[in-house]
Each structure stands twice: as C-alpha cells, then as structure tokens.
Amino acid sequence: MPPAASSRKSAPQKLQVCLVGDSAAGKTAMANHLAEIAGSLSTSYTPTQGCRVLEFDTRVVPAGKTRETSVAIELWDLSGQKRYAACWPVLVPHPHAVIYVSAPPEATTATGAAAPNTLVNPRWLQLYPDVAPEQQAIFAQHDGHRAAQDGIRVARVDLRNPESIAEAFHSVIARAV
Numbered sequence: 001m002p003p004a005a006s007s008r009k010s011a012p013q014k015l016q017v018c019l020v021g022d023s024a025a026g027k028t029a030m031a032n033h034l035a036e037i038a039g040s041l042s043t044s045y046t047p048t049q050g051c052r053v054l055e056f057d058t059r060v061v062p063a064g065k066t067r068e069t070s071v072a073i074e075l076w077d078l079s080g081q082k083r084y085a086a087c088w089p090v091l092v093p094h095p096h097a098v099i100y101v102s103a104p105p106e107a108t109t110a111t112g113a114a115a116p117n118t119l120v121n122p123r124w125l126q127l128y129p130d131v132a133p134e135q136q137a138i139f140a141q142h143d144g145h146r147a148a149q150d151g152i153r154v155a156r157v158d159l160r161n162p163e164s165i166a167e168a169f170h171s172v173i174a175r176a177v
C-alpha cells in the first residue's frame with residue numbers, strides 16, 4: 001500500500017555546485033572529503049581528466065531560516081588544466097553555486113605569479129555571470145587574503161583541517177539553497 005500523503009517525504013532540492021581553480025589547487029581532495037570518500041585526504045596528486053561528478057546528500061540551515069533542510073548535492077569537480085578550464089561553463093552552464101579554490105602558496109600553479117591580493121584568476125570570475133556573487137565563494141588556502149574579490153566572499157580553508165572545508169562549503173550552500 002502506498003504511504004499516506006502526509007507521511008511522504010518530498011525529494012530534497014538538488015543543487016549543482018562547481019568546484020573550479022588551478023591544477024593541483026586541491027579541488028579533488030576537497031570534493032572527496034565533502035562526499036566522504038574514505039581515505040580521501042592523502043597527499044598524492046592525480047590530475048583530474050575533464051571532470052568528476054560526486055553526488056551526496058547533506059543538511060543545511062538556509063540563510064535567513066531557522067530550520068535545517070536536506071539538500072542533494074551534485075558536485076562537479078572540474079579539471080584545472082588550462083585546456084579544460086575553457087570548458088567549465090560549457091559543462092555546467094547554470095550551476096546553483098560556484099567555488100573557486102585558491103591554491104596554497106607552496107603549489108606551483110598557472111596563476112602562481114598573480115598580482116598580490118589576487119586570489120584567483122580574475123578571468124574566471126567572469127565565467128558565470130548568471131550566478132549571484134553570494135552564491136559563489138573563494139576557498140583560500142593561505143593567510144593574508146582579502147575579504148572578497150570582485151564581491152565574492154573568501155573563506156579560509158586548510159586541507160589539514162577538513163572541518164574548515166565542510167564549514168565553508170555549508171556556508172555557500174546555505175546561501176544557494
């Protein structure tokens with residue numbers, strides 16, 4: 001017998017989230033942690049070819065609300081290699097949220113010689129004009145960062161402190177849901 005209408009749970013809202021940034025910035029490591037892939041935090045580096053899509057559920061208190069809600073996440077872990085970066089908005093044209101991962105200072109990256117105070121390649125911040133700045137975030141892996149770049153908030157994260165990644169992620173999701 002089908003469940004009574006009152007006991008049926010509605011499907012959680014599905015959010016498409018893009019994780020973009022330089023090669024070796026730490027996108028895959030962060031994505032694996034968020035999707036709770038066992039043993040995900042290791043120091044090995046395997047460049048992502050094209051993209052990976054990770055699906056998982058999470059719970060969040062939407063901005064301005066008091067009650068927690070369930071959200072289904074479709075996390076796009078996109079390759080930072082230059083030849084793929086141009087495809088990011090083609091692969092996911094209308095994401096609900098975009099996270100730019102700024103590499104730690106020790107990483108050798110394509111934009112490693114960026115101007116001081118520039119966390120991520122300014123051109124990237126033009127890639128998703130339809131996504132409101134509050135539904136975007138820069139995950140910075142070093143100190144001395146600015147509060148925002150192009151109106152996009154900066155969250156300080158550290159791969160050695162996985163909680164910082166989860167906290168920053170939920171903060172973006174809360175504004176996008």
Ligand SMILES: Nc1nc2c(ncn2[C@@H]2O[C@H](COP(=O)(O)OP(=O)(O)OP(=O)(O)O)[C@@H](O)[C@H]2O)c(=O)[nH]1
Nearest residue numbers: 023024025026027028029041042043045048079080
């Ligand atoms: N400190 C620390 N570094 C880590 C950890 N996990 C991964 N890394 C480092 O993070 C770097 C980036 O790895 P990935 O996450 O695969 O990089 P990515 O941004 O996905 O790179 P592309 O797929 O090429 O775009 C690697 O050099 C790893 O050494 C960790 O738990 N702690």
Ligand SMILES: [Mg+2]
Nearest residue numbers: 027028047048
């Ligand atoms: Mg990767």
